[in-house]
Amino acid sequence: MAINTEYLKAQRNEPWREELRKSTKNKERADIPRVKMPELNAEYRSKNYEEVNLGLSLDQALLEAKRCLDCPDPQCMTGCPVEINIPKFIKNIERNEILEAAKTLKETSALPAVCGRVCPQEKQCESKCIHLKMKKEAVAIGYLERFASDYERESGSISVPELAKSNGIKIAVVGSGPAGLSFAGDMAKYGYDVTVFEALHEIGGVLKYGIPEFRLPNDIVDVEIDILQKMGVKFITNCIVGKTISYEDLQEEGFKAIFVASGAGLPNFMNIPGENLSGVLSSNEYLTRVNLMSANKEESDTPVFFGKNVAVVGGGNTAMDSVRTARRLGAEKAMIVYRRSEEEMPARLEEVKHAKEEGVIFMNLNNPIEYIGDDKGRVKQMVVQKMELGEPDASGRRKPVEILGATETIDVDMVVVAIGVSPNPLIPSAFEGLNVSKWGTIIVNQDTLQTDLPDVFAGGDIVRGGATVILAMGDGRKAAAAMHKALTEK
Amino acid sequence: MNKIVKKEVLSQNVVKLEVEAPLIAKSRKAGHFVIVKLGKYGERIPLTIAGADTNKGTIDLVIQNVGKSSKKICELNEGDFITDLVGPLGKATHIENFGTVVCACGGVGTAPMLPIIEAMKKAGNKVITVQAARTKELIILEDEIKKYSDEVVIMTDDGSYGNKGLVTNGIEDVINREKVDLCVTIGPAVMMKFVSLLTQKYNIPTVASLNTIMVDGTGMCGACRVTVGGKTKFVCVDGPEFDAHQVDFDEMMMRLNSYKDFE
Numbered sequence: 001m002a003i004n005t006e007y008l009k010a011q012r013n014e015p016w017r018e019e020l021r022k023s024t025k026n027k028e029r030a031d032i033p034r035v036k037m038p039e040l041n042a043e044y045r046s047k048n049y050e051e052v053n054l055g056l057s058l059d060q061a062l063l064e065a066k067r068c069l070d071c072p073d074p075q076c077m078t079g080c081p082v083e084i085n086i087p088k089f090i091k092n093i094e095r096n097e098i099l100e101a102a103k104t105l106k107e108t109s110a111l112p113a114v115c116g117r118v119c120p121q122e123k124q125c126e127s128k129c130i131h132l133k134m135k136k137e138a139v140a141i142g143y144l145e146r147f148a149s150d151y152e153r154e155s156g157s158i159s160v161p162e163l164a165k166s167n168g169i170k171i172a173v174v175g176s177g178p179a180g181l182s183f184a185g186d187m188a189k190y191g192y193d194v195t196v197f198e199a200l201h202e203i204g205g206v207l208k209y210g211i212p213e214f215r216l217p218n219d220i221v222d223v224e225i226d227i228l229q230k231m232g233v234k235f236i237t238n239c240i241v242g243k244t245i246s247y248e249d250l251q252e253e254g255f256k257a258i259f260v261a262s263g264a265g266l267p268n269f270m271n272i273p274g275e276n277l278s279g280v281l282s283s284n285e286y287l288t289r290v291n292l293m294s295a296n297k298e299e300s301d302t303p304v305f306f307g308k309n310v311a312v313v314g315g316g317n318t319a320m321d322s323v324r325t326a327r328r329l330g331a332e333k334a335m336i337v338y339r340r341s342e343e344e345m346p347a348r349l350e351e352v353k354h355a356k357e358e359g360v361i362f363m364n365l366n367n368p369i370e371y372i373g374d375d376k377g378r379v380k381q382m383v384v385q386k387m388e389l390g391e392p393d394a395s396g397r398r399k400p401v402e403i404l405g406a407t408e409t410i411d412v413d414m415v416v417v418a419i420g421v422s423p424n425p426l427i428p429s430a431f432e433g434l435n436v437s438k439w440g441t442i443i444v445n446q447d448t449l450q451t452d453l454p455d456v457f458a459g460g461d462i463v464r465g466g467a468t469v470i471l472a473m474g475d476g477r478k479a480a481a482a483m484h485k486a487l488t489e490k
Numbered sequence: 491m492n493k494i495v496k497k498e499v500l501s502q503n504v505v506k507l508e509v510e511a512p513l514i515a516k517s518r519k520a521g522h523f524v525i526v527k528l529g530k531y532g533e534r535i536p537l538t539i540a541g542a543d544t545n546k547g548t549i550d551l552v553i554q555n556v557g558k559s560s561k562k563i564c565e566l567n568e569g570d571f572i573t574d575l576v577g578p579l580g581k582a583t584h585i586e587n588f589g590t591v592v593c594a595c596g597g598v599g600t601a602p603m604l605p606i607i608e609a610m611k612k613a614g615n616k617v618i619t620v621q622a623a624r625t626k627e628l629i630i631l632e633d634e635i636k637k638y639s640d641e642v643v644i645m646t647d648d649g650s651y652g653n654k655g656l657v658t659n660g661i662e663d664v665i666n667r668e669k670v671d672l673c674v675t676i677g678p679a680v681m682m683k684f685v686s687l688l689t690q691k692y693n694i695p696t697v698a699s700l701n702t703i704m705v706d707g708t709g710m711c712g713a714c715r716v717t718v719g720g721k722t723k724f725v726c727v728d729g730p731e732f733d734a735h736q737v738d739f740d741e742m743m744m745r746l747n748s749y750k751d752f753e
Contacts, residue, residue, distance in 0.1 A: 199708050201527055201534075201574040209710075238576040240708065244513050265710035269722060276715055276722060276741055278748035285711035293705070294531055301533040301559050302705075303749040377744030424709055425727065 011088055012072065020091055021070050034137035035064040042357035046327045049213050049296065052354055053117070053146075058098075061147040065094035067131070068139045075128035076141060081474025082108050082115075082182070086125060090144055099159070102152035105145060106161050110185030111178065111224045111473065113153065114207060116146025117216050119470045120348050153223055160230045164191035169487060172197060172255040174241045174427060177205025178469045179261035179460025181228060182476030187259075188231040190484045195234040195255075197241050202292060205263055207469070209292040210284070212321050214328070215351075218291075242430025247456075257455045257483050260431075260442065261476065264461035265424035269417055270313075274371030279305060279379035283314070283322045283418035290325055307414025309333045311382055313368055314418035315345035320355050322416045327358050331414075334360050339367035339387050344397040365389070367400065369407070371415060383409050421466050431456065441465045448482035449475060457483050492575045495548060497568050500630040503555045504598055505564050506540065512547030514539070514577050520585065520605035521699065521731055524551070524577030525707040526563065532573060533559040536704045536726070538602030538676075539578065540631075552601030552630070579707045580730045583697075587614040589671035592664055592694075593639070594657050594685050596622040596677030600631050602699060603676050610674075611638040618643065618664055622657035622681070626650040657681055658688045670694050675734060679746060683739035690735050698734035700725045703748060716742050 011017070038054040039045075045052050056064065068090045076086045085104055092101035105112035119125075121142035129138035152158055169192050173180045176198040184194045202208050204221045229235070239245065241262075250258060267282035269275055286304070289295040295304035310326040312319050315338035326334045336355070338345060341364050345352060356362070366384040374380045386406035389398040423440040435443045435452045442451055442458040449457045459475025461467060496508035514524060523538045541550040555564040566572070583606050591610050595603040600621055611617045617638060622645040623629045629644060629651055636642050644652025645660040653660065657677070664670060673696040675685040682698045689696040702725045705711040714725035719736035723729065 199576065200706060201576070209706075238574050239513070240576060240579075243578055244517060244576070246517070265706075265708060266724075266727075267710070267712045269712070269715075271722065276717055276745065278745050282712040285705055285713045288705050288711055293533065297531070300531040301528075301562075302531075303533075305749075376747070377741070378748075426708060 008074070008085070011085065012070065016095060017070060017088075017091055020095055024066060026069050029067055029069055030131065030134060030136055032063060032067045034067070035060045035140050035143060037140075037143055039354075042354075042359075045214065046324075046358035049328060051217055052214050055150050056143055056147045058151075061093055061098075061144060062096060064140050064144060065090045068094070069130055071130055075130065076125040076139075079124040079126070079128040081124070081470050082477055084108050084125075084145070086141055089148060090139070090141070093144055093148060098148055098151045099155065099157065101148040103159050105148060106159065108477065109473065110182045110228065110476075111207075111221075112145055113149035113220045113224060114178070114216060115470055115473070116142055116149055117220070118211060120468060122349060124470065158223070158227060160227055161185070161189055163189055163231060166193065166232075167191040168193060170195065170253070170255045171483070172241070172250050172258045173261060174258065175199075175205055175261040175263055175460070175462075176203040176235065177261060177263050177460060177472065178207060179263075179472035179476040180205065180259065181225070182473035183259045183261065183459070183480045184233045184476075185228055185231065186477055186480035187484070188228065188233050190480070192484075194232070195236060197239045197245075198235065198237045199240045200292070201237050203235050203237060209288045210318065210321070212287065212291055212325055214324065215321065240426070242427050247431045251455070257457065257487060259476075259479050259483065260427050260451075260456060260458040260462055261460040261472070262424055262427045262462045264421040264464075264466045266422040267417070268420045268422055270368065270419065272369055272371070274373060274379065275417070277371050277373040277379040278377050279307070279413060280371055280415045280417065281305070283312070283318045283416050284421065286322055286416045287318070287325065290329070296329055304329070305414045306330050307412070309412045310414045310416065311335045311337050311363075311368075311410070311412045312416045312418055313337050314420070315340065315347055316418065316420070317347045317351055319418035320347045320351040322418050323360050324355055324358055326414070326416070327360060335363050336360060337363045337366050337368060337382075337384060339365065339400040340397065341365055341389060365400065366408070367402075368415075372409075379412060379415055381409050382412050382415060383407055421461070423462050423465055427462065439465055448486070449479040450482060450486070491571045491573060494566055494568055494570050494572065495546075497566070500552065501628050503564075504628075504630055505553055505555075506601070507551045507553065507563075507566065508543075508548045509551055509572060509575065510547060511549045511575055511577075514575070515542040515544050515547050515549050518542055518549065518578035519582035520609040521580065521583030521602070522578035523580050523602070523707075523730060524549070524575055525579065525704065526551070526572050527574040528559070528562050528566075529573055532562070534574075534705055534707070535559050536579070536701065536707055538699070538701070540601035540604050550601075552598050554598040576707070579726060581728070583609065583674075583731055585609045585613050590616045590618065590669060592661055592670050592673045593617060593619045594622075594661055594673060594675040594677070595619070596657055596681045597628070598630075599675075599677030599681075599699070600635065603674070604631060604634055606674055607635060608638045611640075616640050620645060620657055620660040620664070622646070622660065622677075624648065656684070658684050661685065661688060665692050665694065672697070673734075674699070679739055679743045682734060683743075686734035686737065686739065696734040697731050698737055699731045700729055700737070700742065702742060702746060716745075
């Protein structure tokens with residue numbers, strides 16, 4: 001999907017944008033310091049589930065928006081997988097047309113309030129900001145995105161994107177996570193009759209079961225799902241495509257094309273001794289019990305472990321989410337056990353910072369090699385191998401190497417394994433003729449996301465094998481555009 | 491929302507619910523299970539499918555009142571709704587003409603055994619069902635079992651009905667009498683463990699249907715993992731049926747108790 005430069009230029013040349021640019025000198029704009037996101041006090045928040053980041057005030061947002069230079073060739077957009085018209089939305093904030101800014105976001109993103117909270121902006125849009133070239137801090141694009149969508153929601157006048165005239169063509173979506181939702185939004189805009197099938201009892205996929213409410217409240221996700229419903233998208237929960245209904249059933253029911261966005265469900269384990277002891281669980285199990293099933297609440301029937309000494313294995317966002325959850329559920333000692341150093345951690349900087357502030361202990365350069373249980377089969381200790389960093393490996397990160405003979409045994413009463421997920425095999429095994437890679441991911445045409453079955457497209461983690469919300473959303477948009485083209489050309 | 495069209499009390503602690511679920515009724519096979527959840531704050535728990543009626547679009551669920559969540563389900567009545575019901579889950583039972591098949595079941599394990607007995611019989615097998623319970627009142631679904639079994643052996647611990655003894659005594663009698671080509675076992679973990687030890691002694695291939703803790707039931711959470719042949723397997727997607735002689739039943743029993751202190 002190439003960015004339409006003509007369109008961008010025309011928008012940039014609108015009188016109000018020109019006027020705004022002239023109103024303040026670039027030097028002046030660049031000298032404004034980057035805004036700081038207000039957040040809850042660490043001691044207070046580590047005991048509850050309230051959202052940590054509080055969002056910008058209107059004044060903060062207006063000032064931050066002023067920092068953006070409205071570049072003629074905005075590089076930030078090239079860093080955004082869904083190609084949000086970043087300068088246009090930011091300039092709308094600067095001129096205090098916040099609702100217009102929110103509308104701009106929705107032109108390309110089905111979930112702006114979600115992206116504003118969970119996107120790794122420092123690695124995407126913000127990493128391309130012109131300010132960085134001038135040795136200044138990047139414009140806080142993510143914070144502004146969140147501000148505009150929160151402002152719109154709180155204003156009570158939420159806009160529903162314009163839709164093309166209905167063409168009556170039925171499209172099925174498998175999975176209601178970020179890829180499926182983003183795809184559904186775009187297809188509804190094109191005028192299709194879209195039905196999303198979800199295996200769980202709630203819509204939202206990983207946004208609901210995987211990301212804790214202190215980072216992304218479920219209500220925020222629901223508001224964005226509501227908009228999709230207003231756009232005519234239908235949702236069917238408790239329905240597993242490939243089990244409850246088959247690929248052939250969908251075809252018989254007149255679905256002309258299917259987008260598979262079933263995600264990477266299967267949790268990875270390390271296959272080390274004692275890993276199946278009670279008290280050792282996957283981050284998926286732990287987070288699902290708490291986020292989706294409310295196991296932390298009194299009224300919930302779903303139980304959860306309340307560990308006092310909790311080790312979380314891994315260094316990604318999910319590991320941070322798990323360890324911070326453990327803290328909130330009363331862990332006195334909540335540890336990250338990661339085999340590389342902090343520098344190599346894949347987690348967002350902000351999540352690492354938040355975890356540290358909340359008292360999480362970081363045991364870097366440690367790799368679990370065994371779990372030891374008590375007489376009831378519950379984990380009571382873990383043995384970790386001390387590591388050091390060697391030469392960079394294929395990932396470009398320095399490779400962790402064992403320090404021979406250096407191990408340590410630490411007391412734990414719960415372990416959460418957060419070392420990644422593999423694609424869920426359910427769909428590939430149920431769709432005859434669908435080709436998968438040796439890793440279990442569905443093979444697609446990289447440009448169109450079309451699979452070897454002409455009416456089946458796929459995107460998100462079932463194709464990528466474990467990535468971010470925003471990349472999944474980008475896939476949704478790309479697949480929608482390609483499917484629309486394929487169906488129109490037929 | 492799935493409506494309960496019929497409720498039957500099978501024994502003191504066991505009820506059978508006939509639930510509207512037309513899509514599942516159509517696609518389910520012997521060995522499949524469903525996940526149910528009651529109310530906004532309900533727990534997701536796996537239940538095996540005891541039968542289905544494709545004309546009525548219903549499935550049969552048999553539930554034993556053992557904990558907080560199963561108690562709530564047992565208390566439902568005709569006309570009530572199950573908030574969430576999803577399935578069919580798991581791999582279907584491998585059915586073929588093996589020859590003589592012993593179906594060894596106990597407790598509510600008898601319910602999921604029903605469709606297996608039927609399918610095994612229809613595939614041409616000689617089906618001998620051994621059903622066990624502590625006492626007479628806990629023997630369930632006897633008539634239904636008889637319908638497709640060539641022979642039914644009932645065992646009770648206290649001898650109040652059928653023969654006195656454990657399920658393993660019943661199976662061993664059959665083994666001593668004739669050639670058994672396959673044993674299928676469903677019941678409490680400890681029962682399956684001893685069935686497995688017995689048939690291993692006689693070198694009889696044995697399949698056990700495992701019922702472990704699950705959350706999503708689609709391979710996502712890994713709560714249901716068991717060690718089979720030294721490898722970790724997920725009961726929800728790799729099972730629920732496994733080669734019983736390869737299953738680490740002790741580990742499975744230990745994991746089943748995982749959340750006991752937290753409930």
